[in-house]
Amino acid sequence: MTDMTFTEATIAAMQEEMRRDPLVFAIGEDMALQGGVFGQFKGLPEEFGVHRVLDTPISETAIVGAAVGAALCGARPVVDMHFADFITTAMDEVVSQAAKARYMFGGQCCVPMVLRMPDGAINSAAGHHSASVEAWLLHTPGVKLVVPSTPADAKGLLKSAIRDDDPVLYFEHKSLFKMRGEVPDGEHIVPLGVAAVRRSGTDVTILSYSQMVYRCLDAAAQLAEAGISAEVVDLRSLRPLDWDTIATSVRKTHRVVVAHEAVRTGGVGAELAAQIGEELFDELDGPVIRVAAHDVPMPFSPPLEKFVLPGAAQVVAAVRRLL
Amino acid sequence: MQRIRRFEERAEELYLGGELPGFIHLSIGQEACAAGACAALGTDDYITSTHRGHGHCVAKGAPLDRMMAELYAKVTGSCKGKGGSMHIADFSVGMLGANGVVGGGANLAVGATIAARLRGSDQIALCFFGDGASNRGPVHEAMNLAAVWNLPVIFFCENNQWASTTSVKSVMKIEDVADRAAGYGMPGVVVDGNDVLAVYTAVSAWVERVRNGGGPVLIEAKTYRMRGHFVGDPQVYRDAAEVQAQRANDPIQRLEWRLLAEGRLDEAGLARLKDEVEAELAAAVQFGRESPLPEPEAALEDLYATPLPGGVRP
Numbered sequence: 001m002t003d004m005t006f007t008e009a010t011i012a013a014m015q016e017e018m019r020r021d022p023l024v025f026a027i028g029e030d031m032a033l034q035g036g037v038f039g040q041f042k043g044l045p046e047e048f049g050v051h052r053v054l055d056t057p058i059s060e061t062a063i064v065g066a067a068v069g070a071a072l073c074g075a076r077p078v079v080d081m082h083f084a085d086f087i088t089t090a091m092d093e094v095v096s097q098a099a100k101a102r103y104m105f106g107g108q109c110c111v112p113m114v115l116r117m118p119d120g121a122i123n124s125a126a127g128h129h130s131a132s133v134e135a136w137l138l139h140t141p142g143v144k145l146v147v148p149s150t151p152a153d154a155k156g157l158l159k160s161a162i163r164d165d166d167p168v169l170y171f172e173h174k175s176l177f178k179m180r181g182e183v184p185d186g187e188h189i190v191p192l193g194v195a196a197v198r199r200s201g202t203d204v205t206i207l208s209y210s211q212m213v214y215r216c217l218d219a220a221a222q223l224a225e226a227g228i229s230a231e232v233v234d235l236r237s238l239r240p241l242d243w244d245t246i247a248t249s250v251r252k253t254h255r256v257v258v259a260h261e262a263v264r265t266g267g268v269g270a271e272l273a274a275q276i277g278e279e280l281f282d283e284l285d286g287p288v289i290r291v292a293a294h295d296v297p298m299p300f301s302p303p304l305e306k307f308v309l310p311g312a313a314q315v316v317a318a319v320r321r322l323l
Numbered sequence: 324m325q326r327i328r329r330f331e332e333r334a335e336e337l338y339l340g341g342e343l344p345g346f347i348h349l350s351i352g353q354e355a356c357a358a359g360a361c362a363a364l365g366t367d368d369y370i371t372s373t374h375r376g377h378g379h380c381v382a383k384g385a386p387l388d389r390m391m392a393e394l395y396a397k398v399t400g401s402c403k404g405k406g407g408s409m410h411i412a413d414f415s416v417g418m419l420g421a422n423g424v425v426g427g428g429a430n431l432a433v434g435a436t437i438a439a440r441l442r443g444s445d446q447i448a449l450c451f452f453g454d455g456a457s458n459r460g461p462v463h464e465a466m467n468l469a470a471v472w473n474l475p476v477i478f479f480c481e482n483n484q485w486a487s488t489t490s491v492k493s494v495m496k497i498e499d500v501a502d503r504a505a506g507y508g509m510p511g512v513v514v515d516g517n518d519v520l521a522v523y524t525a526v527s528a529w530v531e532r533v534r535n536g537g538g539p540v541l542i543e544a545k546t547y548r549m550r551g552h553f554v555g556d557p558q559v560y561r562d563a564a565e566v567q568a569q570r571a572n573d574p575i576q577r578l579e580w581r582l583l584a585e586g587r588l589d590e591a592g593l594a595r596l597k598d599e600v601e602a603e604l605a606a607a608v609q610f611g612r613e614s615p616l617p618e619p620e621a622a623l624e625d626l627y628a629t630p631l632p633g634g635v636r637p
Contacts, residue, residue, distance in 0.1 A: 023441055051440060057471065062430050062464035069434020069448075072419055073369065075441050077434075092461070096424050097431065103626045106403030108414040110628035141635070142626055165628035193632055240631045 001182040007040050009151040009183050010116075010172065013158035014041065014078065016187075018048055021076060024162055027063055028080030028116075031055040037082055038118060038177050064090035064115070068098045068167075071113040076162060084119035084171065085131045098167040099142030110165040114158070120173035120211055120261055121298050124305055130298035132210075132262035137169050138238055138271065144168045144192060145238040147209040151181035153236060156190025164192060173211035173261075193240030197249070201231035204255040204319050207246065207272060209235040212261050212310070219315035230319060238268060243275075250276060254285040255322045259315050264292035289318040324354040324519060324575050325600045327378040330387055333604055334377070334394055334408070338554045342612070343394050345407045350375040352517075352549030355574035356481045357382040359522025360449055360544075363530050369417045369435040369448040371428030373481070376411050376421025379451050385413035387607040395611035404617045405625065417446075425486075426456035429465035429478070436474040447475035447534050449526075455486025457500045463507075469539040470507040476539040477529060478504075481516060483548035488560040504541035516544025517574040520581075547572065 004012070018024045025048075026041055032055035035042030045053040056063050060081070067077035081087055087094060098111050121130035137143055146161055146168055148154045154172065161168035198213060199220050208216045213234045220230040231249050235242065250256055256276055258269035273288035294308045331349045338347045350357065357378035361370065364383075372379040380390055385401065393400030394408055401413045412420035419435060422428045432450035439446040456462050457480055469476040480500045484491050497503075504511025514525040522544055529540045547569045551558045558566075582588040588596075623635040 023438070025437070025441060027437075054437070054472075057464075057467060059464040059468060061461045062433065062468040065427075065430020065461060065465065066434035066437055066468060069371075069419070069431035070438040070441075071434070072414075072431065073435045073438035075434075075438035077437075092424055092427065093430065097422075097427060101420065102628060104402060104406045104410045105412040105414070105420060106401065106405050107625035108402065108412060109419075112628070144627075243633065 002185055003180055004151055004183050005177065006151045006154045006172070006179045006181070007038060007177045009155035010040050010158055011042060011044070012183070013155045013162070014044055015047065017159055017162045018044070018052060023074060024076045024078065025052045025054065026078045026080065027054040027056060027067055029056055029058055029063070029082050031080070036080055038174065040116070040172070040177065041080065060086050060089040061093060064093040065097065067113050068093055068101070068111060071098070071111045071167070072101060072109050076112045078114045078116060078162060081115055081117050083129045084117035084133050085128050087115070087117065087133060094137070094143065094167070095140045099140050102166070103142060111167045112165045114161045114168045114170055117169055117171045118174050119171050120175060121305060121309055122175045124300050124302055125298070126300040127297040132260070134169070134171055134238060135262055135267045138268060142167065144240065146170045146192060147236060147238060148172065149176065149210050149213040149234050149236070151179065152183045152188065153190050155183055156188045157192070157236065159189050160192050168192070171210060175211050190236070192237045193242055195236055195242035195245040196234045197231060197245065198234045199230065199232040201229035201253065203229045203253055204231070204257060204322060205249040205253045206230055206232045206257045206259060206315060206319070207235060208232065208259040209238065210261070212259050215310070215312045216259050216315050218312035219319070222312060222316050223319055228319060228323060246276070247280060250280050251283050254283055256284070256288045257291060257315060257318045257322070258288060259291040259310060261293055261309060263295050264290055265295050267292055286322045289321060291315050291318050324358045324578065325597060326387065326603070327354045327357060327381045328575055329600050329604050330381055330390070331377055333608060335554050337394070337608070344396055345409070347394070347408045347554040348375040348552065349550040349554060350378040352569065352573065353481055353483055353546045354378055355519035355522050356451070356479070356516045356544045356546055359519040360451070360479050360526045362523050363526035364447070364449060367417060367446050369419055369432065369446060371419050371432040371435070371448065371450045372421045373428065373451050373453055373456065374409060374421065374423065374425065377408065380411050380413055380418050380421070383413070383418045384416040385418055387603055388610040389413070391607040391611035392614045395614065396616065397611060397614035398617040398621070399610065399614040403621070403625065426452060426459035426462045428452065429456070429462045432476050433465050433469050433474055436476055440474070445534050447477065447530065449477040449479055451479050451481060453486065454480065454482040454484065454491040454495070454500060455489070457503065458494060466504070466507045466509070466539065466541065470509045473536060473538040475533045477526065477533055478539060478541045479526070480541065480543040481546055482543055483546050485548050485552070485561065487552045499543055501541055501543035509539050509541060511541040511543065513543045513545065516546030517572050517577060519574055519578055
């Protein structure tokens, strides 16, 4: 085990995969001198050179479109979207080209690309740099979605994403980049579609992912003091979804809260609530409750941002509503 | 050119006869662009295509029978009946797909050359796009990126004068799309897109330069879309006299006259060539017509290379 930050874990994953496979390359803005806007590509330009770490103009459409073209022709691009919000400027390239190419062309090709998506709200970045946009992509068949929450998963899931032959959206919450944690030494792979039970419990299942997992663990600790046993499941990937782990937990606790930082309406929580309602209705002792951000763009002023974001208190309140 | 023309004329007939579903966008009148440009490329080189991609697909060497089967929405089609006319592709000949999104292929072409460079290959990419696509952002971003990285891309604009129902003159202040190349520091040239030899000569002249690190080029071929935007388009937006006037400029007729006048081909040779095309096409239509439709459940296949556990939810 080695103690490292989430950022360092992603760099290690990139290094290992780029050394292993000469067709893996990184592409994005601010790569050459800064190593990515959050330093998550640091050292890669020096080791792999300008043809493997491509420093682009501010042209998100071209970055993602070129990555799709490269993937169609056998390369394995890892794209930095800078901020997840900016996916809007390349949405066509993701949803019309990357997600559909293999299907529309009858399986003639595949699109082995990764889009690294720094998302989530930190430090009053406000409306254009704070969004959590995974629900847009969950609604897009053809892409896979990864939502790591720990340095170990950041490494293991990124390596899996790079090796996967399909387009993978890798959501890395900006507040996690500096988080430290133990990462297994040697080849460390976390397969897509395997959730992790972060805390076992018997009274309620809390489903979450990415940074929100920590707010849920805080909530579970508070609930434990009141004698309520909450199980916290970190989904780790939204597609493929680890339905077995979800169902096992729901059958044990019979109560479900889904918590995410993204806005509420049409979100991942709505989808999970619907699936659980359809498949596990007889197991439930109450409705599936969603904890999410309010349905507004992220505001600038700190008290406004704090108000919009869901926290441990909202998770505790949701659990208390069920019990 | 003859193969492209007859393939599309047959597709038109079959569509109007109710045999083919969906929409068909024809490139009749533009065959010299596809044939001339693709003849200058190697088999391994890539092309990306447009809304009207049949001609590009044929010119790059795709077999007609699988193409026709795709138009018939059959399981034997090049895309197993999942793409149809507007998304026809044949990766075995480097044809990376027609594109339902106008201008959607430009950045794919750029990316194809990035992959080639990583593999140490000298493959180039030729991006077909139209005058309509030339007004879209993705095309401009692609040209800039290819230019700054000196990538081996030929941006080949088929200026057929009409973007769907809109005249190029009403949406573009300049006369030539090729002028835009200057903004990216790459050469821009104009060629007669209805003269297949002129197209072939122009593209050939740039292929080696592009392949050898000379950076991208923008070639604008002036041509004309003889049919409507799609088969069945009533074409209320343009005067029939305008279309009629273009008949004298038919690229296939022009080549035939020239070959006959220069004595390179006689009437018998021409008839033999046309017979060969008809026989190939008849077989393609028969193959399309007699092939089975896909099983409905095949709609859940081919989405992922590494399938999801439990599969796609029906």
